[in-house]
Amino acid sequence: MIKLVGSTVLALAVVACSNMKGNTPVASLPLTSAQGVAGAMGNVTVNADTTAGNTKLDVKVEHLAPPAKITPTANVFVVWARAQKEQPQNLGALEVDRDLKGELQTLTTLKNFELFITPEASSSVSGPTNAPVLSTHVNAP
Numbered sequence: 001m002i003k004l005v006g007s008t009v010l011a012l013a014v015v016a017c018s019n020m021k022g023n024t025p026v027a028s029l030p031l032t033s034a035q036g037v038a039g040a041m042g043n044v045t046v047n048a049d050t051t052a053g054n055t056k057l058d059v060k061v062e063h064l065a066p067p068a069k070i071t072p073t074a075n076v077f078v079v080w081a082r083a084q085k086e087q088p089q090n091l092g093a094l095e096v097d098r099d100l101k102g103e104l105q106t107l108t109t110l111k112n113f114e115l116f117i118t119p120e121a122s123s124s125v126s127g128p129t130n131a132p133v134l135s136t137h138v139n140a141p
Helices: 006-020
Strands: 023-033 041-049 054-062 076-082 089-094 102-108 112-120 134-139
Touching (some): 041 134, 054 076, 054 089, 054 112, 054 134, 076 102, 089 102
Antiparallel strands (some): 023 041, 023 134, 054 102, 076 089, 076 112
């Protein structure tokens, strides 16, 4: 007979609940900063949603100057996903607060793609109009 107590039971419950949701943690990837924003840093946590087939992304940044300080006409940062030889997909706006931190949780159907962040005039742009400030490559199962 196996006796489970305290934190062991809690740990098993957390694992069971996360598996029930269909989320499988894949990786936490660092974002590489461009030359003009060398102080900016961030990472993206990648999870595979096995029930829906999507890739869940949690993008977090720190020390990222407001978009207008990087590109005068920019008002917002946009997160993009681009599969090889495909047009980039706008994954949403990344708002940066007074502490120069920001976060965006989003989904994509892509599995193998370049993720990058650009300063833009509007969050509804259909394609990037400025150079990326942060980027990484994602390869989810």
